Amino acid sequence: MILAGAVLGGVAGAVLGFASGIGWAVGGLLAGVVLGALAFPPLLIALGLLFILVTQGPRKLLSLVRGDPRVKRR
Numbered sequence: 001m002i003l004a005g006a007v008l009g010g011v012a013g014a015v016l017g018f019a020s021g022i023g024w025a026v027g028g029l030l031a032g033v034v035l036g037a038l039a040f041p042p043l044l045i046a047l048g049l050l051f052i053l054v055t056q057g058p059r060k061l062l063s064l065v066r067g068d069p070r071v072k073r074r
Contacts, residue, residue, distance in 0.1 A: 001044065002037045009036015 013032025017024035053061045 001041050005040020005043075006033045006037040008040065009033055012036070 009032035010029050011032070013028030013030075013036075014025045015028075017026075017028025049061060049065075052064065
């Protein structure tokens, strides 16, 4: 997951920086690799929690976050 975030961030940074010049493209690539690797996993976790909230409701989400042993998990 970290590698996928680094790749996606690097490509996005390089493409966005390329319009301003090759130096910005390299800077965007390096910044995208670092920031993509750091930001992608929490983003996926947040999207997963939002999906659970929408599909199963707030009580199920809170029980999963708390680790409540009384709730059956499928």
